[in-house]
Amino acid sequence: MEGFPTTNKKLIDWVIKISRLCEPERIVWIDGSEEQKLTLEKESVVSGELLRLNQEKLPGCFLHRTAHDDVSRTEHLTFICTRKKRDAGPNNNWMSPARAYNKARAIFKGSMSGRTMYVIPFSMGPVGSPFSKIGVELTDSRYVVLNMLIMARCGDAVLKQLEKNDDFTKCLHSKAQLDINKRLILHFPEDNTIWSVGSGYGGNVLLGKKCLSLRIASYVARKEKWMAEHMLIMGIEEPNGHVEYIAAAFPSACGKTNLAMLIPPEGLKRKGYRIWTVGDDISWMRVDSDGSLWAINPETGFFGVAPGTNSKSNPNMVETIKKNTIYTNVLLKPDNTVWWEGSDGDVPNQGIDWKGNTWKPNMKDGEGKPIKGAHANARFTAPITNCPSASFRLEQHHGVPISAIIFGGRRQHVSPLVYQAFNWQHGVFVGATMGSELTAAQVGKIGQVRRDPMAMLPFCGYNMADYFRHWLNMGKLMAKPPKVFHVNWFRVDAHGKFLWPGFCENLRILEWILDRCNNKVNAMETPIGYLPYPFDIDLTGLNMPEGTLEKLLKVEKEEWLEELKGVNKFFGEFKKDLPKELWVEYEALAGRLKKYGK
Ligand code: OXD
Ligand code: MN
Numbered sequence: 292m293e294g295f296p297t298t299n300k301k302l303i304d305w306v307i308k309i310s311r312l313c314e315p316e317r318i319v320w321i322d323g324s325e326e327q328k329l330t331l332e333k334e335s336v337v338s339g340e341l342l343r344l345n346q347e348k349l350p351g352c353f354l355h356r357t358a359h360d361d362v363s364r365t366e367h368l369t370f371i372c373t374r375k376k377r378d379a380g381p382n383n384n385w386m387s388p389a390r391a392y393n394k395a396r397a398i399f400k401g402s403m404s405g406r407t408m409y410v411i412p413f414s415m416g417p418v419g420s421p422f423s424k425i426g427v428e429l430t431d432s433r434y435v436v437l438n439m440l441i442m443a444r445c446g447d448a449v450l451k452q453l454e455k456n457d458d459f460t461k462c463l464h465s466k467a468q469l470d471i472n473k474r475l476i477l478h479f480p481e482d483n484t485i486w487s488v489g490s491g492y493g494g495n496v497l498l499g500k501k502c503l504s505l506r507i508a509s510y511v512a513r514k515e516k517w518m519a520e521h522m523l524i525m526g527i528e529e530p531n532g533h534v535e536y537i538a539a540a541f542p543s544a545c546g547k548t549n550l551a552m553l554i555p556p557e558g559l560k561r562k563g564y565r566i567w568t569v570g571d572d573i574s575w576m577r578v579d580s581d582g583s584l585w586a587i588n589p590e591t592g593f594f595g596v597a598p599g600t601n602s603k604s605n606p607n608m609v610e611t612i613k614k615n616t617i618y619t620n621v622l623l624k625p626d627n628t629v630w631w632e633g634s635d636g637d638v639p640n641q642g643i644d645w646k647g648n649t650w651k652p653n654m655k656d657g658e659g660k661p662i663k664g665a666h667a668n669a670r671f672t673a674p675i676t677n678c679p680s681a682s683f684r685l686e687q688h689h690g691v692p693i694s695a696i697i698f699g700g701r702r703q704h705v706s707p708l709v710y711q712a713f714n715w716q717h718g719v720f721v722g723a724t725m726g727s728e729l730t731a732a733q734v735g736k737i738g739q740v741r742r743d744p745m746a747m748l749p750f751c752g753y754n755m756a757d758y759f760r761h762w763l764n765m766g767k768l769m770a771k772p773p774k775v776f777h778v779n780w781f782r783v784d785a786h787g788k789f790l791w792p793g794f795c796e797n798l799r800i801l802e803w804i805l806d807r808c809n810n811k812v813n814a815m816e817t818p819i820g821y822l823p824y825p826f827d828i829d830l831t832g833l834n835m836p837e838g839t840l841e842k843l844l845k846v847e848k849e850e851w852l853e854e855l856k857g858v859n860k861f862f863g864e865f866k867k868d869l870p871k872e873l874w875v876e877y878e879a880l881a882g883r884l885k886k887y888g889k
Pocket of ligand 1: 364543594
């Protein structure tokens with residue numbers, strides 16, 4: 292067909308159909324060129340969507356502010372729309388596809404009038420890799436286009452792929468009126484389709500990320516016998532050049548990004564480790580012909596939380612976000628650079644806060660609460676290639692082999708610093724029973740504990756009972772499954788103070804994990820799994836008070852029996868659908884605890 296940069300009929304028909312619905316003034320195809328990007332940046336500055344930051348200090352960087360009620364993922368407005376309610380499961384909000392399409396269609400109708408509709412062909416994973424999946428996002432937001440250009444491989448190279456194979460996820464987004472009452476994030480896994488309307492927040496609108504790479508991909512992965520997980524991927528290189536890779540799942544804003552690019556702590560410098568960052572959020576894993584699990588990061592950028600990012604928590608990220616970065620909802624300083632709570636440098640004397648108001652330190656709102664300069668979930672979007680620790684295997688089509696899978700949560704009590712599951716099935720139980728205290732990345736009450744199996748609760752695109760079954764089945768497909776671990780960096784003492792220093796010191800625990808993978812150390816058998824002997828954790832240079840490590844490694848019988856009640860309730864929600872293997876593990880743990888200590 293004429294006038295289109297593709298001959299893919301399915302794609303052209305869909306673009307025409309959607310343009311009739313949304314009625315944009317014009318259609319622009321994103322080609323992935325630098326020239327087009329620069330034009331979009333200029334237009335965004337003129338329209339006020341972006342503010343160009345100090346180009347000497349922050350070259351290629353911009354600031355964006357969202358609507359005040361559009362600052363995080365809105366899980367209560369996020370739906371899985373399968374024909375049968377059962378297939379979405381108790382872990383998801385469900386709407387029938389017919390109702391969902393009808394409701395959203397009414398909001399999309401004419402929503403792009405007077406605006407441009409951008410067509411973004413994108414590949415999650417290296418273009419042409421058998422691991423990768425293609426999507427096309429239609430959006431009326433330049434902010435979305437510019438973020439997608441950082442987060443995914445976009446443009447003509449992807450269109451070329453679509454000439455060979457017209458299998459792609461249809462992703463439709465419109466800001467519409469940015470009205471929270473007309474906001475819907477809808478997934479139609481049976482149609483390979485995503486519709487998002489009424490929001491401009493990254494997690495809701497960068498449809499290649501959570502929506503495609505987790506919710507839709509998890510559904511597809513089960514059918515195709517692979518795994519789409521909410522996990523970082525990192526490599527740990529020893530001085531002899533051997534690199535071992537791990538994947539780790541922590542709920543949102545629990546330090547995945549910091550861990551993925553840590554710099555070895557002073558005390559371990561003598562060992563000469565080097566860290567390679569493959570990804571900080573999403574891992575797609577397949578069993579390869581060697582019987583091991585191999586992973587790719589489908590993304591090409593970071594969409595990270597700004598507050599708390601500084602040279603201590605994450606020096607590599609501080610380096611990464613110095614150029615070609617889009618900041619969202621941070622504070623603007625008078626010199627046109629940015630600041631957030633917990634960033635490097637002094638608190639500025641004044642600035643413009645994330646809402647666009649004049650800001651001074653110690654300002655209070657009507658209720659006497661401090662007014663933050665940056666929103667607690669303020670973000671930066673930056674290319675992974677900016678990262679000093681970016682892996683040299685990012686473009687490799689087969690990814691990296693995974694030696695260990697690590698689960699973790701933010702728990703003040705109960706979970707010890709680290710433990711290892713007895714085997715794959717027990718590991719699935721450990722992942723399925725993960726719990727964490729809520730953070731600013733989710734709408735809800737901060738501090739409240741919620742079960743978040745494999746950190747996938749908000750991202751599993753189908754019934755989690757089936758997801759657990761899929762995990763169990765994957766174990767059977769692997770001759771060499773990764774070993775499974777659980778970590779908790781957030782345990783506190785009787786005064787509520789963190790017992791473990793965290794951040795780069797976490798490498799000490801990764802070291803033990805790799806030693807276990809390579810059968811280099813023994814471990815203590817406890818009811819919950821294998822725990823380290825304290826002398827097997829290298830604490831050189833830490834100056835930790837006597838007895839702290841023992842406290843961090845303590846398994847408290849009463850706390851765990853209490854924990855089991857929560858697990859029982861959670862598992863009960865899946866009724867007869869829950870794989871019986873998980874109840875077997877539950878009973879076995881209860882039995883071991885009963886026999887344990889006092
Ligand atoms: C994220 C999240 O933005 O998990 O990565 O919320
Ligand atoms: Mn995430």
